[in-house]
Amino acid sequence: MTLDPATLSFAFVLLAVVLGALLLFSWKLNPKVHALSLWGAAFCLIAGGFAVANMGRASGSYSALLVGNALGLLSYTALYGGCRMFNGRQGFVPAMLFGPVLWLVAYPFIYDEPQYRLIMVSLLTGAYAWASAWELARYAMQPLASQRVAIALLILLGLLNILRSGLGVSLTSISWIDALAGRWSSEMALFLVVFTPTLAFIFLSMAKESVELGYKRAAYIDPLTGIPNRRAFMLHADQVLRDEEGRTVSCLVFDLDNFKSINDRYGHEAGDRVLTMFGTILANHLPHKSFGRLGGEEFAAILPIGMEEATDRAEAVRSAFSKAGKAMLGPHAQVTVSVGCSTSSQATVQALLQEADLALYRAKNTGRNVVISARSLTAPQET
Missing domain, CATH: 3.30.70.270 (Reverse transcriptase/Diguanylate cyclase domain)
Incomplete structure (x- = not known):
């Protein structure tokens, strides 16, 4: 079976937009789970960044590649911010802008070097994915089964990006390695089409578990003293x-x-x-x-x-x-x-x-x- 990269790319963009909208809609229904707003924004940003970057890759547009990858990095910062917010911590910290700012500063010097662009973006996105996993594991406010699954998925996402950064400078004759190391491939698109809704579903499950646990605790906790009723x-x-x-x-x-x-x-x-x-x-x-x-x-x-x-x-x-x-x-x-x-x-x-x-x-x-x-x-x- 032949997988058309262009078709898969379009499917991924459309899917990410729909998932982002669903997460934002869920946030409107559950406004206390503020993390849903940032996670919804993350999916919308990755869709926009992916679409713009692909157009830039086809035309070689300087500004499209600059903006597309910047949006992609911002999506990962929103992902990390959502994980912080889910744990009751400050959702935005200035350090979150380090990746996008570094990209904007470095881009004029690596525009003509696709492998360096790949390495930088992959390293930064991998770092944000692992930081998100660390946040959910280290600062979890409540024991949620779906949160453990989210940690595993984010570790996998970070690992994939880090591997791409290392393989980006050493293409081989092995097809699956080249597919992983390439800036874009049918295999990569298929992985994202499967992985993205899985991650969104887990985020929604985390929000649902959190709300249900909050109701359960409210039923058994005295609201004034905070001890069992x-x-x-x-x-x-x-x-x-x-x-x-x-x-x-x-x-x-x-x-x-x-x-x-x-x-x-x-x-x-x-x-x-x-x-x-x-x-x-x-x-x-x-x-x-x-x-x-x-x-x-x-x-x-x-x-x-x-x-x-x-x-x-x-x-x-x-x-x-x-x-x-x-x-x-x-x-x-x-x-x-x-x-x-x-x-x-x-x-x-x-x-x-x-x-x-x-x-x-x-x-x-x-x-x-x-x-x-x-x-x-x-x-x-x-x-």
Whole structure:
């Protein structure tokens, strides 16, 4: 079968434009995924650069080759910028213009040397492709299956371009090597026609996964404090009891003392900051995902430990919160928490919570700012 380079070139340009438009359309539907805008621009730029460069190659036009390759390099910078933006980093940095600027400066000196043009463009595009892969691998914000595929594709793209730069000065009698090293060939066009939609599809999959993960996290994260909400806590607690079946598990219930008076005296914004601070203290003193906000000023934790260790941890949280509250609102601020603790090797989550609630009720009646277990009464020193 004979592959016509001109036909494949036209197909690639048309395909890249369509894919770029689809990525931009997806960005309009999901404006929070800003990376889609740069990835869409990258596909449109490569289509424009490819078309202009091919026209220049056929006519030998100085300006067409200059502009075409510059657009191609800009497409790779947009690709890299999109990867940075996807990871929540600054999408554009001045260093991204290094490749296009270097090309514009060097072009007058290498215009008559096609192999040098090939080497420069291939090295620069390969470097940007590998930088994009490094960005997605090194600074990934969330574990996405499609992101790992994107990394592999970008490494392959970078490898292809780097190989072309090395082979551009040493044509051989081996057809597939010459096809790779040539400035353009049917084999190269066919590869791009297959590779380009694959990469675009993976970018769309990354965006879809990211949005879905964001919705999932929103369903299980308390929006104010950033810690697990009641739903997430109950699911985790059920899992802990299944994993620790027959072994001792402790439940802690925390309730911020006189929280309404904090809101009344310092304002609701200060109250929100106190709640957020308490969530941070829980995160600093308890294992990941072991705690959550049940609602209002009430929090809970489930731990596969005994009563003594559980009360020790609760004491550490109580003491840290009291100190942090004074640091935030002033030395005379009464920012404290009461804690109820229950322990069992057989009870359900609901039974543990109910028993801890009874202990918490006793803590409130005892004078607040204390940790009370379901079996004993502990009155800590004031901090």
